[in-house]
Amino acid sequence: MSTDKMFGEYGGQFVPESLMPAIEELTDAYERYVLDNEDGFMDEFRRRLADFGGRPLPLQHAESLSERYDTAVYLKREDLLHGGAHKLNNALGQVLLAKYMGKERIIAETGAGQHGTATAMAAAHLDMPCEIYMGETDIRRQRPNVFRMKINGAEVNPVTTGRGTLKEAISETMRDWATTVENTHYVIGSVVGPAPFPRMVRDFQAVISEEAREQVQEKAGRFPDAVLACAGGGSNTMGTFHHFVDDEGVGLYAVEAGGSSLQVDEVEGVAPNSASLSTGEEGVLHGARTKLLQDSDGQIMESHSVSAGLDYAGVGPELAHLVDEERVEAVNVDDDSALEAFHRLSQDEGIIPALESAHAFGYLEEHHDELGDVVVVNVSGRGDKDLETVLEETEKRDLDVAPDMSVLRDAAGSGGDL
Amino acid sequence: MGLERVFADGPAFVPYVAAGDPSYEESLEYVEALERGGADVIELGLPFSEPIAEGSTIQEAVVRSLEAGMTPDRYFEFVEDLDVDVPLVCMTYYNLVAQYTNDETGERGPRAFAERAAEVGIEGFVVVDLPAEEAGPLREACDEFGLDLVFIIAPTTKGDRLEQMREHVSGYVYVQARLGVTGAREDVSDQTEESLARVADWDVPKAVGFGIKTGEHAERIVAAGADGIIVGSALVDIIAAGADGEYPFTETAQRLESKARELKEGALAGAEKRAATEQSD
Structure with a gap:
């Protein structure tokens, strides 16, 4: 047992x-x-x-992204699960x-x-x-x-x-x-x-990789070289990885929220990121020994990410273990990269992803050259819930890929409801 | 002879406060006031940022203490600075024990923590999120440095778990009077007697905590068979009101002392009542 x-x-x-x-x-x-x-x-x-729930859910060949990266990119569409997320x-x-x-x-x-x-x-x-x-x-x-x-x-x-x-x-x-x-x-x-x-x-979420592992063999005729999923606590991550863990040739990438910086402010007890796998230390929080964002005394840090769903100082213990074993690679992208990826997927593929999921696409944009010929990315959720945040955060930045928002500003200026 | 000795001459009053609440200097005075009021053992909280077993009163105390700069190293200095004769028990959460580092040797973890605690005169630990199953390394460290490891028995603790804790416990057993988190209540839980009955034949003294607020509560709980009472939130409420400026610092210390006396006298009255009942049986 x-x-x-x-x-x-x-x-x-x-x-x-x-x-x-x-x-x-x-x-x-x-x-x-x-x-x-x-x-x-x-x-x-x-x-x-x-x-x-609407399962099974499709593994979709992403035509624009595949062309952009010269890599066969497949999207596991957990955003289509009832409720809009895994x-x-x-x-x-x-x-x-x-x-x-x-x-x-x-x-x-x-x-x-x-x-x-x-x-x-x-x-x-x-x-x-x-x-x-x-x-x-x-x-x-x-x-x-x-x-x-x-x-x-x-x-x-x-x-x-x-x-x-x-x-x-x-x-x-x-x-x-x-x-x-x-x-x-x-x-x-x-x-x-x-x-x-x-x-x-993990067992309840493992249906994601159970389906994706079959589907990718059907559609690509082979196992993927890389599987990408965003990681906060890590439930979509472990769900997406679980049935691939024993497939040695499949690279598993847990993409964390790098926030605005990977540096921590020990005096204030604040980590301006949620990258506990990439930068955390072993400790005990909420019932488990795992990797944590903590100060040198063991007090837990306040994490930060533009994406509320990744904003957590700990991470699942199994993911921490798989990272130590070098079976899973812990990587991260910052808030800017995630926002850009959010807009890119929305425009190029017609899929508005959750800001959490957008982190995985940010990593794909930055590292597609290193990921091989067939890549599966989990779209862990849809982005409707994030529209207010995205609007605010996009206004603050100068992102090439973001749409022109002036029509909304003009409407607000003339008494419209933004 | 460990903490058991404190319970030998009648019912013990065991107050809890968070060290450094609301400031280092005030807190030293408050702990000393509790001893004057009749404390027999003091459970001194080492504050952790995620106190998952605490109600709002002690959560806020933890925030005040952390904001005033309390750290594990400061805590041990605090214990050294304290002018009290009664035994001290360190109450905390496991991550602070696991991360504690001896700066000279670089050793990290339960052994380094226990060594430093013993050095400053602490006699035991209560680690709120450390069940018996995970307690091996700290138990070993306690044995090495002659410290007691106190476990909490919840109303839901039964069967094999109870036996396991019986093997690991020393000093006294902390009988949690009701389910839930810490906090002062208006009445005594009906679960108290039942919980005490489950540990009646244990060798270690039984101290009951969670929800005790008045001398009358203390009396009833000791009359029901407890060897001691543990009171935290009702005392921390006094410190909180002082920190809010409801009365000056010296009055806070006086109020703590008289509340301590009320609780200790309640416990003594409970012991007399129990003796009388036992005689008439």
Whole structure:
């Protein structure tokens, strides 16, 4: 039974004692329902992913990008999953598991709001009461997603501690769970947290690479030379990589948010990036030993990225392990590169990507010469949620690839609503 | 003889405050005031930026202390500067233990942390996010330097887990009176007696914490069988009000001392009540 708590030296279960029994109960449920398909759990999960989620999703040959880079570029279209991001794969799996476990209430944290909206949708679909914790900074920059969660019937609880982003939201959700653990399941949103969460979330997300591995062989007639996915906590990353890990010739690139700089400000406790795989040090956060953005004492840094969904000081322990093993290459691109890539994919391919996903395309732009002849890039989500941010951030910069926004400025100037 | 000795002569009052809250100098005075008020052991918090088991009162204390410049090295200096005779227990989160580095030898981790703690006179640890399963390296370091490692028993801790903790625990066991996070409450949890019953035959003293606010709470909990009471948020609330300017610094110290006395006297009254009940049985 593959329920090891560790990935090399990473992982484990560093949580307050009041949560340990719930984690043991979850481990048991994971083994029975997910790994052993007890009561047909995995069959029901697959059926709901198809009927409710819209799977399987296409692997699309990207014609313009392929021509631009003289490389066959394939897009794994997770942006077409119900809800607009890969997050539903995990949220649906966990809410369904909570039902099988007899839990009566769902809680979850959210950063960009994608996991929160996916959880709210899954909870509405499966008729479970649902509360979402979200940092108030993120509430401000992701308003459409807050509204979507409310529409699906979820409560949204603002988190005001710290800088009000994902890290604080996870801490606050753990506090709720410590109080309500007997009837509540915590649907964690990424491959982070105490065991068994990193393995379980990876297993729910692994459908991405299960499909892509088949599809690329059909379409390209071979395995890819490189697979690219953005990495914050790392759930789309591990989902996209999992079934390729044993294919030795396939390069796996986890593209992190380089933010505005890879330097950290130790005095202020701020890292103007979210590149924990590239620059972090081993430590313990939110239940797991992993790579972290921390100061020399072990206090956790405030991370930053233009993309709220990548804005996290930690990363999944399995990814940290695969990077140490040199199976996954940790790379990063900065905010500017991600914004340019956002506009390029929108214009050249007619796909508006999430700012998170845009990081993977930023890396493709910068390093396409080194990636081989066949490249798969995961479009982890669609970018509708990011339009306000992109508008603001594009205004601040002089990007060649950005569209002329003057029509919006003129409309605003004459009393229009920008 | 470890921390058990403190519980030998009657019920122990164990206050918690975050070191350096709201400033280094004020905090020294506050800890000393708690000793004057009757503290038998002091749990001195070493603040971590992500205190996932704390309610809002202690979260805010942690922020005040960190903003005033508290670090692990400053913390150990703080302990050296303290003028108290009662034992001190360091309460913190594991990442600070794991990252601690001895600047002279370059050694990093639990052993370096325990060595430095022992050197400044700390007698034990409570590491909130370190369950027994992950505690091996710190347990070894504690044994090497003669420190106690206190574990928290939650209302949900049962069966094998309880046995595992029984093997690892020393000093005293921290019985968490209710589920959830730290914070002062208006009533005593019904779960207290049940939780105490589960560890009744353990050799180590049982100290109950989470939610205790008044002398009357203390009395009821000791009467129910606790060997000690742990009180954090009700004391930190006094420090918070002082930090907000509700009363001057000297008054904050006086209020802490009298709150400590109220809690200690409550505990003593609870012990008398228990003795009376046991006699009539």
